[in-house]
Amino acid sequence: MPWEIVRPDDGLPAARRSVRCRACGKELTFTVYSVTGTGRRQARWRASAWGGLGTLVAGVAVLFSGAIVGVGVALVIAGPILGLVFGTAASDEVGISGHGNGFPVTNAKHSVTASPPPHDLPDLTCTRCGHMEEFPRAAYFRDDYVREQYEAARDRFARHVCLASGGTGPK
Ligand SMILES: [Zn+2]
Ligand SMILES: [Zn+2]
Structure with a gap:
């Protein structure tokens, strides 16, 4: 579970x-x-x-x-x-x-495995000019840190000067 x-x-x-x-x-x-x-x-x-x-x-x-x-x-x-x-x-x-977890060669009844961190945030890529706004998303970063950085990147992305629309920014 x-x-x-x-x-x-x-x-x-x-x-x-x-x-x-x-x-x-x-x-x-x-x-x-x-x-x-x-x-x-x-x-x-x-x-x-x-x-x-x-x-x-x-x-x-x-x-x-x-x-x-x-x-x-x-x-x-x-x-x-x-x-x-x-x-x-x-x-x-x-x-x-605990309960045999983390010890070699025990098949513990109650074992815990780590699921991949939930940094499954959508890419910030402009569909018109291909500009990509980077944000840190490595697995070892804390989720709240990544989310914070993602929100900052999303703000930057919203203001990005879009080359495809003549340098005026998106809509
Ligand atoms: Zn049980
Ligand atoms: Zn663009």
């Missing part, structure tokens, strides 16, 4: 947010991270994924040294698995944890 949550501002600690499950009626509390906090969590998973690669490399080195073959084999097998698990966790990380 859709659930709209407000992330804490950057620099603030993670916040607890509750939602009632529509299927089982349970009140669930999740920990929600700020945008930069989410980025840090993703970076940590990625670092762990590189650790998996390091494990593989170490395993190969142990095998070549012929020291302890069993350990070498174990490391060579474990390395790619760790890399895959942590790499997947990095791409699944949405900065919302």
Whole structure:
């Protein structure tokens, strides 16, 4: 079910947010991270994924040294698995944890995924001269910021000097 949550501002600690499950009626509390906090969590998973690669490399080195073959084999097998698990966790990380969400290899009953931000604002393009009024709309911008910028861009667009109508502006 859709659930709209407000992330804490950057620099603030993670916040607890509750939602009632529509299927089982349970009140669930999740920990929600700020945008930069989410980025840090993703970076940590990625670092762990590189650790998996390091494990593989170490395993190969142990095998070549012929020291302890069993350990070498174990490391060579474990390395790619760790890399895959942590790499997947990095791409699944949405900065919302709780009830098994945000942990690798758990198929949580109550899981949260992030939908793409709703910056689906119409393009400001003049159909007569092709002039396009730009506004910031990147996914990591806050929705109210984008909306504010969009409104400013729309004002500029309304006053744009339209080349197709002889430089007099639209209507
Ligand atoms: Zn439920
Ligand atoms: Zn125009």
